Amino acid sequence: MTLLDKDGVRLTVDDAIATVTLANAAKRNAQSPAMWRALAEAGSLLPGNVRIAVLRGEGKSFSAGLDRQAFTPEGFDGEPSFIDLARGTDEALDATIAEYQEAFTWWRRTDLVSIAAVQGHAIGAGFQLALACDLRVVAPDVQFAMRETSLGLVPDLTGTHPLVGLVGYARALEICATGRFVHAEEAERIGLANLVVPGDQLDATVADLAAALTAAPRDAVIETKALLAGAAGRTYEEQRRAERAAQARRLRDLAGVGE
Template identity: 50%
Template sequence: MAGLGPDGAGARRLPGGVTVVTGARVTAVWLDRPEVRNAQTFSTWASLAEVCATIPNSCQVVLLRATGPDFSAGLDLRQLRPDGTDEGSVPALLAGSDGQVEAAIARFQEAFIGWRRLPAVVVAVVQGRAIGAGLQLALAADLRVVSADVALVAAESRLGLVPDLGGTMRLVELVGYPTALDLCLTARPVGAEEAVRLSLASRRAEPDALDAGVDALVAELLALPLAVSQATKQLLARASGQFEEEQLAAERETQVSLLRAAHTVTGRWGATF
């Protein structure tokens, strides 16, 4: 969406290199620190959580994007050093109790776990490298469109850590336990073709066609009535955690609401199909 670029009119810049551009029905959220490959800091996570919490229900599509050649190199590793950055450091957090450290991680997780809860369909547009927290942010979206040059890496094991920003659940949900374990323990990069095959991505595009591919997907999503896209997302997002009868009941309840709304607007079914 050319009009929703990070330098477009109405761009709102937040701490940690997050830029938000709001359109009529589409909001673009940009990681905008290309000079450090969009490495993420504590401020980045606070800004992402703030943005996610303020997306209006009228928004139909949210794009998670990044400037520069890479989606995100993950955590800004300076925050692992004792001196950290002006935002603090992980060693400083570890001076607290286990409960205090867990509370800090819970705050960080808010930058990642809210996107799937939004009524809007959230699409991550991933180019270049998405490493560690970068991959976890991409996984936090509903759909992922990847560039042919992409490298997705669950890199936390290289630091003696585990994915702790919602990534473990999303990986298992998408690729299954054995493959998720393989990716997390080996930290091997996953390219675009494998990402689509594993369902880590729904679509791939050549780098020079990535924007066009995203625009096409957004156009498809916006062609649907808002109520339909929101209801479909809600049903599918909770399906795996439901008992069959609960899911069937949810389908019935949702369908009755949509049928009544369509008939009220058109008075005849053919006009809606």
């Protein structure tokens, strides 16, 4: 069932699995504010029974990053240009960037697991969109790169937090500050990629992973994801308490005992 198809974003839902496809292969799925709004809308349209959100890109590239039109003086039709944004108030600039970020935030919701299927270029905003997901399955030709710093900017689409969490501060700084490519072998070795599979097996592998993730009871997966996602911000003793509280909820639920 197709729930959304506009501005280079298509959302389809098959039972508990939602697939969001970047569908502008002619432009290597380059991103724009319109695409970001469509991605945010896709997140708001997910039915309550969805447990897995798969993110994929049509064509040879997952996403080559921000559409180059963004760097022209006129920017996108009907959108404020970067120059317009820079000339606005601090409050307006902050609100606009926050709106853009909404396309990248919902993938980490605790009530679902998100998987990015990544092939070819995943550059800048494309890299950050892949990082927005919980898991990444990549093809051998994947090319991750964070080019914002090279352009005099910073990664501002929520990618810095998961990048540091996956590869550590020093390596994240080196990747961002140099803007270099991270290829499949390194991506798997340093934790950016969960799996590397042949390109023609990418969609099938993601489908198998999605099926495996839905095999466990939903509430147990939700509780486990919340425990793991919050672990870095807790002390050891705080994590122990969080584990005990989560397990108590699970035991009571399984036993049919109310709080």
